[in-house]
Amino acid sequence: MQGQGKLKLSVHLRTQPPEKVFVLRPDAAQRFIELSVVDSGPGIPAEIRDRLFEPFFTTKHSGAKAGTGLGLSLVYSIAKQDGLGLAVESEPGKGASFIILMPVRD
Numbered sequence: 001m002q003g004q005g006k007l008k009l010s011v012h013l014r015t016q017p018p019e020k021v022f023v024l025r026p027d028a029a030q031r032f033i034e035l036s037v038v039d040s041g042p043g044i045p046a047e048i049r050d051r052l053f054e055p056f057f058t059t060k061h062s063g064a065k066a067g068t069g070l071g072l073s074l075v076y077s078i079a080k081q082d083g084l085g086l087a088v089e090s091e092p093g094k095g096a097s098f099i100i101l102m103p104v105r106d
């Protein structure tokens with residue numbers, strides 16, 4: 001977030017996946033727990049949107065705060081392995097929104 005904006009975490013129970021473009025579709029279920037992570041930071045430039053979930057891809061190169069580029073690739077791997085849904089949206093300059101949908105199983 002480059003020190004800008006606010007971060008909001010929220011959890012909702014859904015009976016169907018929201019109308020989003022999913023990076024990964026969730027497994028079918030009657031209900032889903034939706035975890036959304038929304039920030040009002042700088043957003044994600046269009047030119048890196050396709051690389052977000054790539055292992056070791058990072059734009060954080062400065063000193064002690066340098067990134068590993070493993071955060072989102074771990075999120076992707078776990079979501080894929082467990083049949084979770086994953087969606088991301090961003091409007092550059094206005095922030096980013098990540099959604100994880102967890103199918104509720106009996």
Ligand SMILES: Nc1ncnc2c1ncn2[C@@H]1O[C@H](COP(=O)(O)OP(=O)(O)OP(=O)(O)O)[C@@H](O)[C@H]1O
Pocket residue numbers: 001039041042043044048052053057058059060066067068069070071072073095096
């Ligand atoms: N909320 C966000 N807003 C803007 N850009 C983001 C956001 N989340 C991720 N990115 C972009 O995606 C890149 C990859 O993210 P990822 O979490 O995989 O690695 P990282 O954050 O750079 O490193 P680390 O997770 O080790 O701190 C980031 O470097 C950044 O460019």
Ligand SMILES: [Mg+2]
Pocket residue numbers: 067070071072
């Ligand atoms: Mg990260």
